[in-house]
Amino acid sequence: MGTLWQIQVDADTFPMVVQQELLAATTAFDAQFSRFIATSEASKFRDAKSGEYQVTSTMAELLLASKRLEQLTQGSFNAGVGLLFETLGYSPKYEFAKAPELGSVTWKVPEWSILGNTLTIDGPIVFDLGGIGKGYWIDQLSQLLHKADYPYHLVDGGGDMMATTKQDGQPWRVAIEWPGKPDLAIGTVALVNQGLAVSDVHKRAWKSWHHLVNATTQQPESQILGCATLAQSAYLADQGSSGIVFGGLAKAPEIAQKLGISYLIVTDNQEVHVSASWSGELFLVKGKRGVF
């Protein structure tokens, strides 16, 4: 799924057969939902005509959550941006050299809707489920671990995670990176049966673009540098961080309330904002200078 996955289990053993099952399941999920794989459901409608199509129930669920975020962010977040990414060079072939100049892109955002398992589209479309798919899959892996009798674990999918507790009931302590400064931590969180998602514009960037492209302005998002969210599940946390990055600072409280998440946001002028329910620790120092 384009990133590094790690699972930490607090147990005496973690047999290879279990690890292989998790790996196989993850590969299958990726094959079904990655736009980088030609035969996936995400790529299936790349040359399709307008009309109604049946999708799997997992695809329907992911699309429904995406549509909710689209509404919460007034169109800035749109799962249907796969083809836009390709015109920018972020295609299955990673053709970054052909990325156009900012402001020179005009591209019609495809219309799509989901009702039950029926997808309605107005023409060719490729779905990018990266904004929420990782969180969804992290939760699924956590469920598989519970079923395999490993209830004390932390599943990390490239920095987003779901953690239960350690065997002794202690939380998993996680440091949160300062967006853009990978050797610096902005604070920590103590995870107890919680999901954590982190969005940051720096990690996938090319020319003047990065991977968080606003569907309505068709430019890379710039107000928020990075955002961390906490929720009951990695899926909700992932939705929250994606929604906030695209919805902007002003939308964050509404998104937090609708999804039941808490957040930590760093804006592009280096301000830090936290929601009322943020339970993490921030590294505060008394200083005599600051930009208000």
Added chain:
Amino acid sequence: MKTNVMVTLSLVVVCGLLVTACQMPGSKAAPSPSAVPAMEETQSGQESSMMDAKKSSDEAMANEEAAMKEEAGKEVTTVATYRSPAGDEQVGFTLTVDDQGVITNALAKVMAKAQISVMRQESFAKDFPAAVVGKKLSELEKIDRVGGSSLTTGAFNQALSELKSQI
């Protein structure tokens, strides 16, 4: 001076954090100046690392104070009134602003009447203004993992370096 480097990275969290810290579960709703002590009370597990942060900053503070005295700047004083459980209270703020309008110093003045309010304002004034400066990951203890946005794959990196070689 090392602290200058940290300080230019520092972020202001005064209004947002203090107001929101008031509303954390378990703590009573209270006006902003009492929020910093409230934070410490409800998060005892995090106290020790906050204390560590304060210790290292105190040393840095002493160095900075010497340098600060030499700086000129315009002082702006304002008095804020707020409602506390003990009644209406006042707290003063003095900001020093340089010729570019950047606030270079900020002090809080204890003006409260009720004993409890005085204690809270004193505690607040001691730590005001707060800034988030971050800590090096290598300095952190007992961390199980680091959360950040997605790591890049080899393929992505390779494509990027190809791109860079074309620029």
